[in-house]
């Protein structure tokens with residue numbers, strides 16, 4: 001499933017990486033501790049986090065993540081957005097909590113789409 | 121280990137302490153180079169993590185430092201040397217969860233006390249030495265199974 005499908009189904013705000021939305025999402029990872037994410041996330045993961053500092057862009061890029069979702073209404077800091085646009089890393093946002101969004105993405109990726117969709 | 125082989129690639133990078141805006145830049149450059157050299161994904165993944173965590177530690181705990189990388193057909197060697205506070209108790213610093221990160225550093229997502237453990241876990245060889253008030257030296261080797 002690609003980022004665009006997930007962004008549409010879950011009504012995500014897209015802040016950057018607009019031409020990267022065909023990227024395939026292989027799996028997901030949630031975490032706010034960068035060294036945990038560095039060690040345990042994988043290539044193609046959609047990373048859900050509450051961190052907004054620009055260091056998350058370097059982590060997502062180093063780990064070849066499909067993209068980042070900022071949870072709980074968080075938005076990228078100014079420097080973070082600039083870096084994400086420059087490096088063309090998809091950063092998205094949701095008002096849902098980390099738990100809620102991770103559950104929905106899990107269902108989408110495991111194709112239980114019926115109980116997951118959010119109407120805008 | 122192919123310790124005495126002639127390097128196919130060598131480079132040094134300077135890291136400025138306290139500069140979190142640039143943190144991770146050296147690791148990104150190293151990753152790009154290793155990919156270009158055609159190394160296996162697994163080796164690139166390990167080297168990127170090792171370079172990143174040591175770079176962040178220099179930015180977090182030292183005034184400045186150098187990261188050097190050397191690639192031979194059999195291995196990737198990454199060494200870091202910094203001028204900084206040094207580590208008073210290396211065994212303690214190596215414990216998962218131990219961190220002296222300030223609240224400012226923690227706010228950015230660092231300070232889980234996992235960096236050094238993960239460097240060790242992702243390296244085939246790891247050596248750390250430190251002198252209080254002087255600085256810290258790390259040496260990491262990642263083996264390349266079937267050559268470059």
Ligand SMILES: Nc1ncnc2c1ncn2[C@@H]1O[C@H](COP(=O)(O)OP(=O)(O)OP(=O)(O)O)[C@@H](O)[C@H]1O
Pocket residue numbers: 035036173177178180181182202204205206207213214218219220221229230231232233234235236237255256
């Ligand atoms: N280059 C260094 N110079 C001085 N002290 C260091 C250096 N590297 C690590 N330390 C000390 O060792 C501790 C543990 O380091 P480690 O990288 O494992 O965790 P952390 O940096 O605190 O958190 P994390 O890496 O998970 O974000 C640090 O909190 C710091 O006290």
Ligand SMILES: [Mg+2]
Pocket residue numbers: 035173176177231234235236
């Ligand atoms: Mg660290």
